[in-house]
Amino acid sequence: NAGVTQTPKFQVLKTGQSMTLQCAQDMNHNSMYWYRQDPGMGLRLIYYSASEGTTDKGEVPNGYNVSRLNKREFSLRLESAAPSQTSVYFCASSAITRNEQFFGPGTRLTVL
Amino acid sequence: KNEVEQSPQNLTAQEGEFITINCSYSVGISALHWLQQHPGGGIVSLFMLSSGKKKHGRLIATINIQEKHSSLHITASHPRDSAVYICAVRIGSNTGNQFYFGTGTSLTVIP
Numbered sequence: 001n002a003g004v005t006q007t008p009k010f011q012v013l014k015t016g017q018s019m020t021l022q023c024a025q026d027m028n029h030n031s032m033y034w035y036r037q038d039p040g041m042g043l044r045l046i047y048y049s050a051s052e053g054t055t056d057k058g059e060v061p062n063g064y065n066v067s068r069l070n071k072r073e074f075s076l077r078l079e080s081a082a083p084s085q086t087s088v089y090f091c092a093s094s095a096i097t098r099n100e101q102f103f104g105p106g107t108r109l110t111v112l
Numbered sequence: 113k114n115e116v117e118q119s120p121q122n123l124t125a126q127e128g129e130f131i132t133i134n135c136s137y138s139v140g141i142s143a144l145h146w147l148q149q150h151p152g153g154g155i156v157s158l159f160m161l162s163s164g165k166k167k168h169g170r171l172i173a174t175i176n177i178q179e180k181h182s183s184l185h186i187t188a189s190h191p192r193d194s195a196v197y198i199c200a201v202r203i204g205s206n207t208g209n210q211f212y213f214g215t216g217t218s219l220t221v222i223p
Contacts, residue, residue, distance in 0.1 A: 033210075042116065042198070042213030058210055090155060098202070100145055101211070103155035 001026050004104035006091050012110045013081045021076040021107050023091030031097045032074035033058075034066060036087040037106075043090065049074055050097050081111045115139055118199050118214040125221050131186040133217045135199030144182050145211060146173050147198040155198070158184070189221045 004025045013019055025032065030051045035043040045058030049068040063085060065077045074093075078085060088108050092101040119134045135144070146158040159166045159173040161182075166173050170189075175182040186193055196218050200211040 040215060042215045043200070044213070045210050048210065088153065092155075097210075098143070100157045100160035102157060103147075106153045106155075108153075 003027065004091055004093055004102055006089075006104035006107050008107060009105065010108050012112065013078075014112050015082060017081050017111075018077070018079050019081065020078075021089055021091075021109075022073070023075065023104055024073045025091075025093040025102070026072065027093060027095075027102065028071070029093035029095050029102075030071070031094045031099075032068065033092040033094075033101065034064070034074070034076045035090045035092065036060065036085075037090060038087050046076065046089075048097070081109075083111045085109065086111045115203070115212045116199055116201055116214040118197075118217050120217060121215070122218045123220070125189050125219070127190060127221055127223050129189050129221075131189050131193075131219065131221075133184045133186075133197050133199075133219070135182045135184070135201075135214060137180050137182075137201045139180075139201075139203055141177075141180075141201040141203055143202040144175055145200040145202070146182075146184050147200065149196040149198060149216065151195070158197075186219075191221045191223050194220050 007022045033048040034046040044060050047066040049055045052071045067075045088106050090106050091104040094101045117136045143162045145160045149155045170187045172185040196216040198216045199214040
């Protein structure tokens, strides 16, 4: 099993550009999450999907959209990137929202 | 406002030492999660607990619900234990509730 995979690993964008971060899991988990990690701050939840077909906002959703394409895949879209969105983005999954989470390797995004 | 506080922020130890990392939280929780983040950035789940104590190899996690405190202990530390250790708490028991993460404790174990 690959666990949780993310693409790309690194990305540089210019302000105003758009991009989609992809996440997939092969553990048959119901719940998936997108986090951002910034220096000096803990991981912060952007959006999550408790189950296929549902998505909900987390702590810092502004500037992002998500799609739960199917049970395996959960994508994060930046419609108009801003320098404040420079961060490391992690996708995670869990069997259900009450369970421990398994993390992908992360995407390092720089917005110039 | 940070619901989760970890201490120390940084810790350097000699190989073989017993290590303790602390996590305090300010609200009632339904679960606490300890994670390990390696220098390459990958995050691995170590423990999830809601009461008592769990042990896995040289790692031990304890939680005191009344005192709103958890500790992660590493016995016989080794340089490969060098990583950032992150505490996260889940508030509430409904499916919509999320984890709140501490900023991590950076551990360096010197040979």
